[in-house]
Amino acid sequence: MPAAGSASDLLDEREFAVPRELVFEAWTVAEHFARWFAPHGVDVPLCEMDARPGGALRFHHRFATGELVSIKGVFDEVIAPSRLRFTFTFVDADDRPSAPPVFPEWPVGVHIVMTVELYATPRGTRMTVRQRVAEPEAAGTPPVVRHHKLAGEGWRQTAERLVEYLEHRSTRWPG
Secondary structure (H helix, E strand, O other): OOOOOOOOOEEEEEEEEEOOOHHHHHHHHHEEEEEEEEOOEEEEEOOOEEEOOOEEEEEHHHOOOOOEEEEEEEEEEEOOEEEEEEEEEEEEEOOOOOOOOOOOOOOOOOOEEEEEEEEOOOOOOEEEEEEEEEOOOHHOOOHHHHHHHHHHHHHHHHHHHHHHHHHHHHOOOOO
């Protein structure tokens, strides 16, 4: 159930009929993350991650128009298989903070914090995803507020891709 409002709202909460270890793996292993972490029509041609506290995260989103958005971040917290938090920002080809071409009014250097919590349930796993802007002074600016509204729809599509991916993976899960 996606939420709207301030830049620190809950993005999504849902339950999966798969073990939380599988959901955690989808979030923390580059080959899995790259297969679902983008809205419909967007692919992830590059994904590198070191899912440990202080470990780097880097990925690209390539839109159907050919535009490439580069994202670089760091894992702040990784507690397998229940919680992870990472902070990221948009960067250019030289890893300098920049506004992405698909959202040119984004304030350069502003960071996004994403927190994922996974809870074991009788059915499988309940996942809660929160996203917020790290810099409080930027949270209420018009570009960030607009981005937050768009992020809700983008996340809805991304979560749909995660559901499809987990359903496919669970048929081959060894546990």
